Structures are given as C-alpha cells and as structure tokens.
Amino acid sequence: GESVGLHLPTLSVQEGDNSIINCAYSNSASDYFIWYKQESGKGPQFIIDIRSNMDKRQGQRVTVLLNKTVKHLSLQIAATQPGDSAVYFCAEPSSNDYKLSFGAGTTVTVRA
Amino acid sequence: DSGVTQTPKHLITATGQRVTLRCSPRSGDLSVYWYQQSLDQGLQFLIQYYNGEERAKGNILERFSAQQFPDLHSELNLSSLELGDSALYFCASSGLASYNEQFFGPGTRLTVL
Numbered sequence: 001g002e003s004v005g006l007h008l009p010t011l012s013v014q015e016g017d018n019s020i021i022n023c024a025y026s027n028s029a030s031d032y033f034i035w036y037k038q039e040s041g042k043g044p045q046f047i048i049d050i051r052s053n054m055d056k057r058q059g060q061r062v063t064v065l066l067n068k069t070v071k072h073l074s075l076q077i078a079a080t081q082p083g084d085s086a087v088y089f090c091a092e093p094s095s096n097d098y099k100l101s102f103g104a105g106t107t108v109t110v111r112a
Numbered sequence: 113d114s115g116v117t118q119t120p121k122h123l124i125t126a127t128g129q130r131v132t133l134r135c136s137p138r139s140g141d142l143s144v145y146w147y148q149q150s151l152d153q154g155l156q157f158l159i160q161y162y163n164g165e166e167r168a169k170g171n172i173l174e175r176f177s178a179q180q181f182p183d184l185h186s187e188l189n190l191s192s193l194e195l196g197d198s199a200l201y202f203c204a205s206s207g208l209a210s211y212n213e214q215f216f217g218p219g220t221r222l223t224v225l
Contacts, residue, residue, distance in 0.1 A: 043216030099157035099170045
C-alpha cells in the first residue's frame with residue numbers, strides 16, 4: 001500500500017499568495033522524498049527533492065520542509081502564479097528497489 | 113519537454129484485445145519505468161528496466177508484460193484487456209539505476225470499451 005499520503009485533495013489559493021501542500025509518510029526509515037507537479041494532460045514533472053539529513057531545501061519559488069519527528073513534509077510555493085495550477089504529488093522510493101510510491105495528489109487551483 | 117517520448121498518445125480498443133505502448137527514454141538514460149494512473153488507484157508503479165534487464169516489479173498484472181530493447185526503448189504489452197485497464201500509462205526514465213529524478217513522458221491514454 002501507499003507509504004505516503006496527502007492531507008487535502010484540493011487547495012484553492014489567490015494569485016500572489018503562498019501555497020502550502022502537505023504530505024505525511026508512515027515509514028520512519030524513509031530517507032528520500034520527491035515532489036512532482038502534474039499539469040493537465042501532461043506527465044508528472046520533478047520539482048524538488050529532499051533527503052532525510054536535511055530539514056529544508058529551497059528551489060526557485062519552492063521550499064520543501066521535512067519534519068522527521070512527526071513524519072511530515074510540505075511543499076511551499078511562494079507567490080503562487082496561474083501556471084502553478086496543477087496536481088502536486090509527494091513520492092517516496094521504496095527501500096529495496098527503485099519504484100516510486102506516490103501520494104494521492106493535491107489539486108491546486110490558483111484564483112486570479 | 114522531458115525528453116521522454118511515448119506513442120501513441122491515445123488508444124481506444126475493445127475488451128479482450130491486446131495493445132502495445134511504446135516509450136523512448138531520454139538520450140543516455142538506461143532506466144525505464146512504467147506507471148499506471150487511474151482515478152481510483154492514483155499513480156502506481158508497474159515495472160522497471162535497466163539496460164535491458166528487469167530491475168523491479170510493482171503491481172503489474174500477469175496480463176501485462178514489458179521489455180526493453182538494445183536501443184533502450186521499451187514497450188508495455190497489455191493483453192486480454194478489461195474495462196478496468198482504462199487509464200493513463202506513463203513511462204519515465206532516469207540516468208542511473210537509482211530512482212533519483214525520474215523524467216516522465218506525456219503518457220498514453222488507454223480507453224477500453
């Protein structure tokens with residue numbers, strides 16, 4: 001079954017505001033997480049990743065936070081733009097092979 | 113554009129039929145992964161190949177099979193199709209045997225009538 005899950009299936013955000021997408025995981029031994037963005041009609045696109053030896057990692061307008069104590073990670077999008085409208089997935093590789101387990105996804109809708 | 117190509121983009125067929133989905137990985141990538149995305153199951157890993165050899169297997173039905181050819185392109189064969197096989201099928205590739213940064217293709221939408 002899934003080892004990662006998302007808290008909310010949908011998120012509506014005003015353009016220019018910050019977005020926060022949450023994800024919980026169950027395996028305390030998990031050491032690597034990835035966020036993907038999937039726009040309508042397209043395949044998932046890698047956004048950012050984080051390893052368990054880090055609490056925070058920043059990219060361009062995105063930040064991923066990892067809280068290993070409560071097994072929670074979040075993706076923050078700064079100054080959300082219409083092009084950020086998409087489904088966002090957290091994903092985790094399994095420990096003994098290379099498959100990715102994806103959460104159910106959060107659909108982000110940006111209001112103008 | 114991820115550099116991963118998939119054909120066909122859309123496929124409509126009938127129950128009981130067999131189809132072949134094709135994937136070309138990014139230039140130089142040795143690993144190819146297949147995923148199924150459906151509304152009720154989300155994104156599910158099916159199978160991975162690395163340089164022609166099967167590397168990992170996920171929730172892939174026995175009616176489904178895949179292979180990776182010497183030129184590194186891959187095909188996913190789906191047989192005895194059922195209505196529930198209707199889904200998006202994605203191929204992804206990565207540069208190493210590891211899972212880091214898989215690049216996904218645009219997908220093939222399969223509709224089984």
